[in-house]
Amino acid sequence: MEEESVDGLLRRVQGGETDAYAAVIRRYQQKIHAYCYWMLGDRFEAEDALQEILFKAYRNLHTYRHDHSFTAWLYAIASNHCRSLLRRRQRWRLLMPLLGSRSEEKSAEAVYESSEESQLELLQGLSAKEKEVLILRVFEDRSFEEIGSILGLRPAAARKRFERLRNKLKEQWGLKEETVHERRFEFQ
The missing domain is CATH 1.10.10.10 (Winged helix-like DNA-binding domain superfamily/Winged helix DNA-binding domain)
Incomplete structure (x- = not known):
């Protein structure tokens, strides 16, 4: 049996079949996790980021336009999320001299x-x-x-x-x- 296209899965999810999102997750979780790992440099932080990214994608799936690449849309979410984490980390590091013992x-x-x-x-x-x-x-x-x-x-x-x-x-x-x-x- 041929695997269903990502677009078909997404249409099912948008139609109310939330279980179809599990198949989308299986297709992208390793790639997004690897991306987060290389961006953040920490396996555990990448795992947390992956969960948040997949949740954000699910929550905002109503904004996804099917005439664009889902992969690009998902990576844009991952990119924005990782950059936000890195900015937060940088701000924290810049504040740390104030907290030096x-x-x-x-x-x-x-x-x-x-x-x-x-x-x-x-x-x-x-x-x-x-x-x-x-x-x-x-x-x-x-x-x-x-x-x-x-x-x-x-x-x-x-x-x-x-x-x-x-x-x-x-x-x-x-x-x-x-x-x-x-x-x-x-x-x-």
Whole structure:
């Protein structure tokens, strides 16, 4: 028996046969996982990304146009997702010099690897308003325009609130000199 085309499977899924999506997943999961692995450089992170990408594709399948390549559409979702993860990772690494231990030097890489503990350490002692700006900007990778919209602020006010928080963290962690990382982080 000949395998059904991807387009046929997608039409069935869009028609309400959600079980047909399993066949789509089987066709693409190894390729998308490999793509994510090479983009992110971590097998476990690639596995998580794969799950999120396949879910995003399923959730947004109503936007897929059958006159375009499904493979290209799925890879575009994967590309955007991986780039978002990499931006979030980069922002976190740029923030890490603010969290360097006063008594012992840690590289940003080492702190990022223990990011859950570092993230919790960072959030301790911050007000709710400070936490929400930090979470939306660094962990959720939101623009100042999005943050302003979410919090009911103008984008300039959201940027200023983040800048004050950055300076507070810098002072709290005893860093006197502005690093190259901080300057890059401030304007992104």
